[in-house]
Amino acid sequence: MITKERLDPDKIVDTALAFADAEGLAAISFRKLAAQHDVTPMALYRHFKDKDDLHAALADRLIANVVLPEPTDEPWDRQLHALLTAFVNALRAHPRLADLTLPRILVAEPGLAMAERALELLVKGGFSVDDAAEVGRQSFCSLIALVTTDPIVREVNDPEAREASIRRKRAGLGALSPERYPLITAAADSLICSSSQERYYEVGIDLVVAGIRGVVA
CATH class of the missing domain: 1.10.357.10 (Tetracycline Repressor, domain 2)
Structure with a gap:
């Protein structure tokens, strides 16, 4: 068990960043963070009074x-x-x-x-x-x-699912009439994903x- 003295708030922020990068902001919870650092959730409240306080720390790290x-x-x-x-x-x-x-x-x-x-x-x-x-x-x-x-970034993280999503969008624009939408169909790939x-x-x-x-x- 990590003691109060060893529970580094910067390391908690590091872990929260990793969770958010992988799964989004909603993936961050005190329970998951506590489990990752082998402490009780209450131990985190010594450093962050609530989730908003943790979010502020995440923003401050980015800035x-x-x-x-x-x-x-x-x-x-x-x-x-x-x-x-x-x-x-x-x-x-x-x-x-x-x-x-x-x-x-x-x-x-x-x-x-x-x-x-x-x-x-x-x-x-x-x-x-x-x-x-x-x-x-x-x-x-x-x-x-x-x-x-x-x-x-807005596409799903999984490479196969991302490629499938892009193919569906490409197919949707590909079905448009090039006579009616000549520029949209010509720029379909760039419009879907840079x-x-x-x-x-x-x-x-x-x-x-x-x-x-x-x-x-």
Whole structure:
């Protein structure tokens, strides 16, 4: 039996992350975590008062994994692109938990540092402080959605079941009339699942930054 002193909250978070990555957020329970660490569920309550507290710790871990780029002499939008890419990269490691991060950005210290840097760049780009706050909030929301709606992540984990699901979707679009829907049928494979996950994220981040430039213009 692991004693109170040996029950490391960081290791509990590690285990919870593994459960969520494999089965989703709903797979995390104090009972399963306790069994994994050979303790009673009550032992976990010494570190996390409830499931919401544990979820906050998971979100904080993701945000802490954001590697903020150092300031450079590049234009503000290029630096912002690098910052947003760093945020997305951290979320991609645990996409099923990306939704948890938004309410923690302005609570966790790493999130505050990231938000301050983003606001600084937006103000440098010509936004007022209030407009920078709104643009920043919506940009982070958009990128969280980009991760949670990743077509590859949204498919089931089992490779055979994933391939079967993609085949069914491909068959559905393949049954459409190319005369009536020429572009949909031509782009069927890309519409069903992006041919490149890297390209999927590159386009998503580029669109957000391009939109920000368009708003300030």
